[in-house]
Amino acid sequence: xxxxxxxxxxxxxxxxxxxxxxxxxxxxxxxxxxxxxxxxxxxxxxxxxxxxxxxxxxxxxxxxxxxxxxxxxxxxxxxxxxxxxxxxxxxxxxxxxxxxxxxxxxxxxxxxxxxxxxxxxxxxxxxxxxxxxxxxxxx
Numbered sequence: 049x050x051x052x053x054x055x056x057x058x059x060x061x062x063x064x065x066x067x068x069x070x071x072x073x074x075x076x077x078x079x080x081x082x083x084x085x086x087x088x089x090x091x092x093x094x095x096x097x098x099x100x101x102x103x104x105x106x107x108x109x110x111x112x113x114x115x116x117x118x119x120x121x122x123x124x125x126x127x128x129x130x131x132x133x134x135x136x137x138x139x140x141x142x143x144x145x146x147x148x149x150x151x152x153x154x155x156x157x158x159x160x161x162x163x164x165x166x167x168x169x170x171x172x173x174x175x176x177x178x179x180x181x182x183x184x185x186x187x
Contacts, residue, residue: 056141061114068125070106077101082133086145093134093142101147105129127152 082092082099092099109125110118130149136142 063111064114064116064118065108065111066118068107068109070104072102072104074100074102085133085147086135089138090135090145091138093136095134099133101131101133103129103131 076096076098077100079092079094079097079099082101086092105127106129107125107127110123111126112118112120112123116123128149128151131147132144132149133147134142135145
């Protein structure tokens with residue numbers, strides 16, 4: 049999964065969006081524990097002899113079909129989070145496997161995206177901006 053450019057081109061994207069904010073938090077697991085969660089054609093991609101599981105909360109903005117410009121009015125912005133791991137197909141291609149996910153999708157967009165993204169559930173989910181730190185505040 050380490051590359052400076054895309055290994056594969058997406059010819060026709062299903063959706064376009066921008067990522068406003070994201071966080072990546074990872075934990076190392078024994079490879080056999082993660083492998084038990086994967087379909088047979090995938091193997092856990094290891095780093096330092098460990099399989100890694102990442103929790104990734106993020107905010108998506110201007111979510112739209114590929115033919116709609118990002119400047120179109122009324123495009124949704126919403127929070128999403130997913131739990132994923134890094135995998136390799138038997139043919140050598142690498143990628144991500146979504147273990148589970150949740151999205152705070154607006155109602156009209158929710159059903160199509162949830163059906164498109166297997167493993168993502170529509171939930172009430174939000175994000176807040178961090179407060180500016182007051183002078184002299186601890187923490």
